[in-house]
Amino acid sequence: MATLSLSRHTDxxxxxxxxxxxxxxxxxxxxxxxAEDFAFLDLEIDRWLAVIANAFAQRQIRAIAxxxxxxxxxxxxxxxxxxxxxxxxxxxxxPSYVDETQFNAIVLASAICKAPSRxxxxxxxxxxxxxxxxxxEGARLPSVLDFVAMIDQLTAPxxxxxxxxxxxxxxxxxxxxxxxxxxxx
Numbered sequence: 001m002a003t004l005s006l007s008r009h010t011d012x013x014x015x016x017x018x019x020x021x022x023x024x025x026x027x028x029x030x031x032x033x034x035a036e037d038f039a040f041l042d043l044e045i046d047r048w049l050a051v052i053a054n055a056f057a058q059r060q061i062r063a064i065a066x067x068x069x070x071x072x073x074x075x076x077x078x079x080x081x082x083x084x085x086x087x088x089x090x091x092x093x094x095p096s097y098v099d100e101t102q103f104n105a106i107v108l109a110s111a112i113c114k115a116p117s118r119x120x121x122x123x124x125x126x127x128x129x130x131x132x133x134x135x136x137e138g139a140r141l142p143s144v145l146d147f148v149a150m151i152d153q154l155t156a157p158x159x160x161x162x163x164x165x166x167x168x169x170x171x172x173x174x175x176x177x178x179x180x181x182x183x184x185x
Contacts, residue, residue: 002064002078002086004031006109017087020064020108021101021127027060028151029123030144035065035076037118037137038144045077053081055148059155063144064088066112090127104128120147122154130154 002023020029032038039045056063063078079085090109104127111121111129122131131150135141 002062002082002088003067004064005067005087005089006112017089020088020090020105020123023064023086023088024062024123024125024127026125027062028125028155029121030061030063030147030151031066031112031119031121031123032063032078033066033115033117033119034068035063035078037135037141038120039077049077049080052077052144055145056081059148059151061148061151101126122147122151124154 004020055061063081065076065078090105090112108121108123108127108129111132115121115132116134118135118137120133120135121129124130131154133142133147
């Protein structure tokens with residue numbers, strides 16, 4: 001499972017560590033504070049995992065869990081989708097305001113620290129926090145696919161405003177209109 005830490009750990013040599021920016025690699029991210037809250041148990045778990053994995057793959061989305069010391073938190077659906085363990089860090093030790101992504105990382109780290117205890121955050125390819133869904137333990141929760149739909153809305157191309165079509169008047173009518181407006185001499 002990909003686990004997000006707010007700083008790089010040097011004491012964990014057995015796991016592969018990478019920055020959040022590199023781990024997303026141009027994809028959108030869904031950051032779950034408590035991923036186990038979103039496990040869907042009404043369908044067979046294998047079918048549910050296949051549907052979620054397919055939706056993520058089609059839309060270039062990566063799921064990640066916030067690091068926790070809770071027992072058993074590594075054994076969740078994100079682990080089963082990804083199949084390998086990766087430590088992802090959001091290191092803001094040397095802030096730089098020149099690079100937009102580094103600035104977004106600082107803002108994201110701050111938002112995570114200030115977030116309520118349970119949340120899902122949608123992060124775009126530049127580490128910009130786009131949405132935060134906060135909830136209480138035991139609350140009725142949306143499906144993981146609802147978050148995929150939110151990302152679909154956020155990534156949908158916005159229509160450009162087009163100029164209204166001009167009035168298509170024949171040349172004679174246009175001349176008459178000009179004559180009626182022309183000042184009399």
